[in-house]
Amino acid sequence: MTGAQWVAQGALALAFAGCTGAGADLTSAPGDGGSGSGAPGAPCSAAIDVAQPVPVATPGAAVHATARPPGLNAALYMWQVQFDGAPIDFQRSADGAAIDVAVERPGVYILGLQIADCTPAFVPVNVEAPGARIQTLRLQVIPPLDAAVPPIELFRNVKGGADVDLGAISAVSGRLIQAVVLGPSGGVPAYLVFSPSGAPDAVIEAYSDASGVAGVQLLPGPGPYTALVVPSVAGLAPRRVLNWSPGTVLRVDAGSTVSGTVVRPGVPGPADEPLAGATVRLVSDGVPSTPAVTAADGSFTLHAVPGGTVTVDVTPPDDSGLPRLSATSTGFDLAAPVQVRYAANLGRIDLAGTVVRRKSAGVAGARVTVVGAPATAGMVTAGAMAIASGQVRITATADAAGKLPRTLVPAGPLAAVIEVGAGDLAVTALDTTGGAPATLDAPPMQLITTAVTAMTDGNLAGLPGALIDLVPTGALAMAAAPMLRLVAGDAGALAAALPSGGRYQLRFQDPQGRGAPLVVADRAITAIASSYVLPAAIRIQGTLLRDGKLAMSGASVQLMCTGCTGLDAALPLSEAASDATGRFTLTVPDPGTR
Numbered sequence: 001m002t003g004a005q006w007v008a009q010g011a012l013a014l015a016f017a018g019c020t021g022a023g024a025d026l027t028s029a030p031g032d033g034g035s036g037s038g039a040p041g042a043p044c045s046a047a048i049d050v051a052q053p054v055p056v057a058t059p060g061a062a063v064h065a066t067a068r069p070p071g072l073n074a075a076l077y078m079w080q081v082q083f084d085g086a087p088i089d090f091q092r093s094a095d096g097a098a099i100d101v102a103v104e105r106p107g108v109y110i111l112g113l114q115i116a117d118c119t120p121a122f123v124p125v126n127v128e129a130p131g132a133r134i135q136t137l138r139l140q141v142i143p144p145l146d147a148a149v150p151p152i153e154l155f156r157n158v159k160g161g162a163d164v165d166l167g168a169i170s171a172v173s174g175r176l177i178q179a180v181v182l183g184p185s186g187g188v189p190a191y192l193v194f195s196p197s198g199a200p201d202a203v204i205e206a207y208s209d210a211s212g213v214a215g216v217q218l219l220p221g222p223g224p225y226t227a228l229v230v231p232s233v234a235g236l237a238p239r240r241v242l243n244w245s246p247g248t249v250l251r252v253d254a255g256s257t258v259s260g261t262v263v264r265p266g267v268p269g270p271a272d273e274p275l276a277g278a279t280v281r282l283v284s285d286g287v288p289s290t291p292a293v294t295a296a297d298g299s300f301t302l303h304a305v306p307g308g309t310v311t312v313d314v315t316p317p318d319d320s321g322l323p324r325l326s327a328t329s330t331g332f333d334l335a336a337p338v339q340v341r342y343a344a345n346l347g348r349i350d351l352a353g354t355v356v357r358r359k360s361a362g363v364a365g366a367r368v369t370v371v372g373a374p375a376t377a378g379m380v381t382a383g384a385m386a387i388a389s390g391q392v393r394i395t396a397t398a399d400a401a402g403k404l405p406r407t408l409v410p411a412g413p414l415a416a417v418i419e420v421g422a423g424d425l426a427v428t429a430l431d432t433t434g435g436a437p438a439t440l441d442a443p444p445m446q447l448i449t450t451a452v453t454a455m456t457d458g459n460l461a462g463l464p465g466a467l468i469d470l471v472p473t474g475a476l477a478m479a480a481a482p483m484l485r486l487v488a489g490d491a492g493a494l495a496a497a498l499p500s501g502g503r504y505q506l507r508f509q510d511p512q513g514r515g516a517p518l519v520v521a522d523r524a525i526t527a528i529a530s531s532y533v534l535p536a537a538i539r540i541q542g543t544l545l546r547d548g549k550l551a552m553s554g555a556s557v558q559l560m561c562t563g564c565t566g567l568d569a570a571l572p573l574s575e576a577a578s579d580a581t582g583r584f585t586l587t588v589p590d591p592g593t594r
Helices: 003-009 475-480 566-570
Strands: 047-050 062-068 077-083 098-102 105-114 121-127 135-143 152-159 166-169 173-182 188-197 205-206 213-218 227-230 239-244 254-267 271-274 279-284 299-304 311-316 324-329 337-342 348-350 355-356 367-372 376-384 383-399 408-410 413-421 423-429 439-441 446-457 459-463 467-472 484-487 491-500 502-509 518-524 537-546 555-559 574-575 583-589
Touching: 047 105, 047 121, 062 105, 077 098, 098 105, 098 423, 121 166, 135 583, 152 166, 152 439, 152 537, 173 205, 173 227, 188 213, 254 279, 279 299, 311 337, 311 376, 311 383, 311 475, 324 376, 367 475, 383 408, 383 475, 408 484, 413 475, 423 439, 423 475, 467 491, 475 502, 484 491, 555 583, 574 583
Parallel strands: 166 537, 254 337, 355 439
Antiparallel strands: 047 062, 062 098, 077 105, 105 121, 135 152, 135 555, 173 213, 188 205, 188 227, 205 213, 227 239, 254 271, 254 299, 279 311, 311 324, 324 383, 337 376, 348 408, 367 383, 367 413, 376 383, 413 423, 446 459, 446 491, 467 484, 467 502, 502 518, 537 583, 555 574
């Protein structure tokens, strides 16, 4: 049993005579001492006071702890201390009300005290390693849906060289409030997102009804929050409300009317043609506009709230053979007409008749997703001009002979992600610069093997049960291929059949804590190494309490990257679920010592 389990279960390794109290004191932070909160039927609560400051682990270092209440018969004070899951010796004072514990090794020391029939007290004490380096961790706690507790985001400084117990983390029950969304004509149904000040990722979502009223669980107190309101009524612009407090009406209106046109190169010929059926959206400083669909003459009108940084996004009709366009500028003037023009040299090729093959035989029913990302696919002008990048994602399904139907795609270097069957994929180059190819080959999946290891007792050892998430990148990501999760077998071995031509980001983690999480950047499947060594790890433990009293089980505790962007910011480095007593353990890279 580990020290964390010992605390969580509220049980001492040595039986306490006459113990009738229930529960454990988990409400104090490490080193702060603990006051038992009592339990039904318990006449009193034991408590432990730890002298401050807690020393660094050096020869002769010791922790001094005293019991409350003092002045009792020495025989009534029953102490126990654990380190790394095992009982350790300590020096007891003559009156039994104090102990001194040698702390020459860094880590978490668990002090326990039982006084007759009182509720016992348990206190984790963090002892630092000499010269410990500091890293900042960002933790997200997502309570279970039935807990009525909003998500919380925490930043904690953790020192290297030793495990650490964060003590109790209190998740406060939400306060059910009514948020009201009003437009010019009354209540407005809308999608709502509330972000607490200082914790923008701990978002709380809600929907207002036809009368504009939404019931939402927010943190106690006045806020403030940043509220994003996205109306479900045509003609009303989404709006971000800063420093919003509960009780304040959320008001929306039409915002600014933005008009423009979308044109494409003529087929054949150089003259521009209007593009009908394209969906146009704007994002102004992170706030979306209403969507608009272009008319037969390519015109559109939408509603937006002007901002400093504006992104114009155009999604063409599925059968157009054109890429999706995106252009961002701080110079766009939304009072001016928005003109979107696809590049004049953007030709289109029809893949009709191209045969999808595997081993020279046509693949009946093959699903082909053509993807690409041309850097210059068009131009957007709205007072200022900006080059628009492109993203191609066009899908077609082959017939019984493996032939593709009429499928327009841009001319140029692209890629095809071919789904031969469920879970059977291939990635192949598709260059349409000179026209449509006669065939498109889908190579068989390739068996890839690797292993996950870590240093254990000075030796490099495999880690059975470790996990690796293969996150698609490149063409697979553009085609929305699924993430794969593998579980290491004997000696940490991992094997999987992966798409020829595929690329993945590798994300390793070990639920047993034998090594720290490891993220390996974009890799071709043929460049996946034969083995990977997880970094040295320390364990971060803690206890989730609801309103500082009740253990909160089933919550997701995620370790997020601090300062990351994109995919790395969205995916947790590691995660754990709190157990029935609210305890959780995360493994993080050890920042080490100087």
